Amino acid sequence: MSEKTGILIVEDDEEIAEFLQIGLSAEGYQVSVTHNGHNLLERVARDSPALLILDRMLPDDDGVDLCKQLRGAGLDTMVLMLTAKDTMDDKIDGLRAGADDYLTKPFGFGELLARLEALLRRTSHAGDAQSINIDDLRIDLSIKAAFRAEMPLSLTATEFSLLRFLAENADMVMSREEILKAVWGYDFDPTTNVVEVYISYLRKKVDSRHETKLIANVRGFGYVLRSPKEA
Structure with missing residues (x-):
């Protein structure tokens, strides 16, 4: 995995955010963290992370609404949504908002890593012009x-x-x-x-x-x- 693959974590729980940052950095990713959704669109547009790990329930923002805003702005960054809500309707809401995957808390780091790698594989091979x-x-x-x-x-x-x-x-x-x-x-x-x-x-x-x-x-x-x- 390229050490330049950028991941932005949007998670208000500082322990979870630190856990993910340490673990993903050890896997060779370039990780940045924010604890709220303020100016998220501008940050994603500016930094162009390969993937966004987005908490659904932030103190002042709804992850579903933020995801809709990203897609509405034409930003196609991969989004892995984290949530404590585990009903099927909650998952569908997240996917319909434009999330590419949905992971329910609590989760194991190995599962998150596997899902993250699967998402990134979709964009890692551009292939020849055809x-x-x-x-x-x-x-x-x-x-x-x-x-x-x-x-x-x-x-x-x-x-x-x-x-x-x-x-x-x-x-x-x-x-x-x-x-x-x-x-x-x-x-x-x-x-x-x-x-x-x-x-x-x-x-x-x-x-x-x-x-x-x-x-x-x-x-x-x-x-x-x-x-x-x-x-």
């Missing part, structure tokens, strides 16, 4: 951007990873387990509906304004991105 073209959908792998009928799609990093995975396996039905492993990098709670949530996001952004629908649900099996001959 694109995937399916009907009027174009995915530019060199700049990590997607276009439909040459109009840019506003995708989060997770949405882009999901779309790329489906496109790389066009016309093949991918199970939710295969999608979880490929996009999130580890096994989620089997009861989670994170795949369904993000498929819904993609459908709205990729298909809602077009007559040809590319992303389909194959009931009982999974999801598929169909090429023109199959669409």
Whole structure:
């Protein structure tokens, strides 16, 4: 892991923040800490951390609201949200706000590290300049951007990873387990509906304004991105 990989921790609990800073620094990350969400957008825009570890419940800020503000400002920094709230609705709220993953307190450092590494793997390989073209959908792998009928799609990093995975396996039905492993990098709670949530996001952004629908649900099996001959 590059020692220059930057992580910003936003955590009001000083013991947790110090624990994470020491542990992640020992793993070779460049770690900075803030205990509140004041001027978070400006700081992320200025420092461009690779990943943000964001506490959901801050003294004067709501992590969900902060995450929405980040995405609304066009900042696609990976976000791992920490929270003491562990209901499924709480997790869905965090993911819908734009978080890329959600970890419930208390947690082990090993689990956090594994999830963090999985998130960073999504952005670590830019590859050669190339694109995937399916009907009027174009995915530019060199700049990590997607276009439909040459109009840019506003995708989060997770949405882009999901779309790329489906496109790389066009016309093949991918199970939710295969999608979880490929996009999130580890096994989620089997009861989670994170795949369904993000498929819904993609459908709205990729298909809602077009007559040809590319992303389909194959009931009982999974999801598929169909090429023109199959669409």
